[in-house]
Amino acid sequence: MQSKEGYVLKASMTTEKKCNGESVGKMTAFYKLPVGKWEPFYGMVQQNRPLVVNVDATPWFSYGGGVLNCPVDAFTPGHKVLLVGYGKNENQEGYFWIRNSWGRNWGEGGYVRLGSSLSAAEENNCGTPTDPTLGSYCPYKDGEQTEKKPPRLCGACGLLS
Numbered sequence: 012m013q014s015k016e017g018y019v020l021k022a023s024m025t026t027e028k029k030c031n032g033e034s035v036g037k038m039t040a041f042y043k044l045p046v047g048k049w050e051p052f053y054g055m056v057q058q059n060r061p062l063v064v065n066v067d068a069t070p071w072f073s074y075g076g077g078v079l080n081c082p083v084d085a086f087t088p089g090h091k092v093l094l095v096g097y098g099k100n101e102n103q104e105g106y107f108w109i110r111n112s113w114g115r116n117w118g119e120g121g122y123v124r125l126g127s128s129l130s131a132a133e134e135n136n137c138g139t140p141t142d143p144t145l146g147s148y149c150p151y152k153d154g155e156q157t158e159k160k161p162p163r164l165c166g167a168c169g170l171l172s
Contacts, residue, residue, distance in 0.1 A: 042055070044062075046171070047134060047164070049133050049134045050131070052166075061093050061094065062093070064091070064093075064094050065088040065170070066088050066091075066092060066125075066168040066170050067081070069087075070082065070168065071111070071123060074118050074123055076118065077100075078106045078124045078126045080167070081168040086138050086169050087169075088164060088169035088170075092109050092112065094108070095108055095110055095122075096108035097127070100124070105128055105130075106126050107124070107125045107127050107167065108122060109122060109125050111123055126167055127166075127167045133165060135165070138164060139164070
């Protein structure tokens with residue numbers, strides 16, 4: 012992954028992005044990772060691949076900088092963001108470097124450092140959606156209820172979900 016200083020967003024979710032007629036980015040493939048599993052997730056991060064992740068951004072509204080640690084007892088992911096890197100701060104706290112869509116005046120120039128153990132312990136950092144009808148969880152298919160209880164969502168702010 013790029014350091015936060017070297018990262019520049021150059022592509023969008025379209026097949027190809029052009030600027031002045033010149034290609035500046037192209038999406039050639041995408042992968043759906045298993046829900047709640049650390050190894051495939053971190054493997055992609057270590058391969059310098061940006062990941063779209065689903066998080067509960069409720070604790071983010073008042074974020075102004077530093078490493079943000081989310082509560083783990085209950086959350087409802089429903090906000091998609093782009094994970095672009097990871098690292099440790101001066102206190103050796105692990106974090107994921109995430110680009111948000113709320114503009115450059117929010118957070119650290121439009122980014123958040125989301126606290127993480129940067130280890131498989133994230134699979135145990137789980138909670139239950141506070142409102143299972145919100146976010147990406149849906150217990151229904153074709154109008155029929157297919158699941159009786161909401162899933163456990165894992166990772167910082169539910170990002171492994």
